[in-house]
Each structure stands twice: as structure tokens, then as C-alpha cells.
Amino acid sequence: MLRAATEAPLGDDVMGEDPTVNALEEFAADLFGKERALFCPTGTMANLAAILSHCHYNKSSEIIIGAKSHINLYEGGGYANIAGVSSKQVVEDENGYMQSGGIRDNYRLDDDDHYAKTTLLCLENTHNMLGGVTLPASYIDQVGNLAHEELGIKVHIDGARLMNSVVKQNISPSDLIAGADSASICLSKALGAPMGSLLVGETEFIRLARRARKRLGGGMRQAGVMASMGMYALTNHVERLAEDHARAERIAAELHNAGFPMPRNGKVDTNILFFALPENSKVTKEELPKLLLDKYNVLIAGGYSKGGGYLGWSHTWM
Numbered sequence: 001m002l003r004a005a006t007e008a009p010l011g012d013d014v015m016g017e018d019p020t021v022n023a024l025e026e027f028a029a030d031l032f033g034k035e036r037a038l039f040c041p042t043g044t045m046a047n048l049a050a051i052l053s054h055c056h057y058n059k060s061s062e063i064i065i066g067a068k069s070h071i072n073l074y075e076g077g078g079y080a081n082i083a084g085v086s087s088k089q090v091v092e093d094e095n096g097y098m099q100s101g102g103i104r105d106n107y108r109l110d111d112d113d114h115y116a117k118t119t120l121l122c123l124e125n126t127h128n129m130l131g132g133v134t135l136p137a138s139y140i141d142q143v144g145n146l147a148h149e150e151l152g153i154k155v156h157i158d159g160a161r162l163m164n165s166v167v168k169q170n171i172s173p174s175d176l177i178a179g180a181d182s183a184s185i186c187l188s189k190a191l192g193a194p195m196g197s198l199l200v201g202e203t204e205f206i207r208l209a210r211r212a213r214k215r216l217g218g219g220m221r222q223a224g225v226m227a228s229m230g231m232y233a234l235t236n237h238v239e240r241l242a243e244d245h246a247r248a249e250r251i252a253a254e255l256h257n258a259g260f261p262m263p264r265n266g267k268v269d270t271n272i273l274f275f276a277l278p279e280n281s282k283v284t285k286e287e288l289p290k291l292l293l294d295k296y297n298v299l300i301a302g303g304y305s306k307g308g309g310y311l312g313w314s315h316t317w318m
Ligand SMILES: Cc1ncc(COP(=O)(O)O)c(C=O)c1O
Pocket: 041, 042, 043, 044, 045, 070, 071, 124, 126, 127, 128, 158, 160, 161, 186, 188, 197
């Protein structure tokens, strides 16, 4: 990966002239089955640029998002305070699904002065706060159909860990997101690149997202240094995600057998797992990270969530 970075041909990507960024964007558009792609510094910016782009021509838009989604909880409310759109939050079930009824109930037409018009629906695949659960193509197609045919709105997927979903379900990336208009994909999480996210969608969507990225300060100059590492991650690390999933499953099984309370009875789909300390635990939540690191070489990211559950997940390798 380092060699790729040092040998990458560079140019000015703000002018569209960095050959390494251009090559990554072309590769990604093809891989994810969309017309164009855009290299962004972070997943948060890619999601925000997607919202700005989808809502560009619709002032007073409203978006439908999952109550536990990253866009709702952990992106600083950027959709509201930067993109200027309001939101309706639909509670996901434990599989990360928002049911069609919930989506329909929260959809608003442009025919009543009381309401903002619904423009966009956002899904998350895999779903972080629900423990890395995967949304299947059948669900994305079904929701895409509802959004496009019945409601006339767009669908964006926050796919920070989309490749984990792809590997787990043994499906091609383009088939998985065919039902959605756009997706963001992080190169810097389980794929192991130091930074970078891709946004994919149709040509006009990406044109507007590129303008949004610039306004957000995300127009990068010799970005090929980073793009080359993203390309390396996409072409060399995807198959290794299965190793990560197996490791997460093994850790989850051990924790569950040792009596640690876990959601979904310890079932882990990909590379995220949640657990709490047993009530009779002799180890405190403060001591646990050091113990796990010293004894098992397991580094815990995160910490005790407000709900009291212990949070362990992988941003890089598990
Ligand atoms: C589901 C999801 N979306 C988006 C992001 C944001 O990515 P970044 O940290 O690159 O802004 C994260 C980060 O953890 C995430 O888990």
C-alpha cells in the first residue's frame, strides 16, 4: 500500500487532473454499477455531499433516515445545519430494516403548507449501531421500488462498510446496490486505507456532489497519494474481510459463552460486536480494555455507550 502511494502519478484533482484519483473513480463507478464516482476525504462528507446533491433543487426538503443510523446520530446533524433539510426518523428493526409502512407514514407530499417535502430515503449497510447487520439486495430493491415507483423519491445508502456486506452475502457490489440511486463506501474502515470514501451515482448526481464537496472544503489537490491507497485496499483487501468476520464471530462466541450479555444472542454478521459486562463481573468496565489488550491482543474501540452496553468494533482490522 505504501509503495502504491509513493509511486502514484499525481495532478490537481480540483481541476480533475489527478490521474490516480480519476482511475480510482472510474474503477469504483464500474465496480458499484453506477455512472460516476467521487473520491471524498471521509464517510461523513460523502454522506453530506450525497444529501446536498439529492436535495439540490428542492429547498425545504425532508429526508427519511433510520433512528439509529450514523447520519442521524453521529454526523453532527450536518444534514440539518449544513444541508438545511429536516428529517423524519424511522425506527429500524434488529435487522436494520425500516418497514415500508413506517416509510409511507413518514413520507410527505408537496401539497400541504404544514409539511416539508420528502426527497430522499437513507439506508445503512452494514448497520453500525445494530451490530454490523447486512441489508440484502432483495430488501434494497423492495425499498427502492417503493421510493421510486410509489413515492417518487431517491434512495441513498450509507455504505461505510458496504464491502463487508458484499463479502458476507457473496454478492457483487453492483447487484447489492442496484435498487439505490447512490451509495457512499469507506476505504478507511475494514478495508484498511488510511483515509477516503467513495460516493457513487449517476452523472448529474455526482456533478452536484462534486460541487457540494468543494463547498464543504473537500476539494483535494494531489489526492492521488490517498486514492492510490484506496485503490490498493479495494483490489487487495476485500477478500480478507472474511478473515475479519471470522475473527469477530470467534470473539463473540467466546464472550457469549463466558456470560457477557450481547444483542441477538451473540450473533455477529460482520465485523462489529456489542457486549455488556456480566452483572457479577470481577473486572470493571475501566479495566476491561487493558485486560483484553494484554491477554488477548484485542483492541477495543469505542467505550461504554450511554445505554450502558459495552461497544467493541473494528474500524481497521479486527
Ligand atoms: C455507518 C457509518 N457511516 C459513516 C461513517 C463516517 O465515516 P467517517 O468517520 O469517515 O466520517 C461511519 C463512521 O464510523 C459509519 O460507521
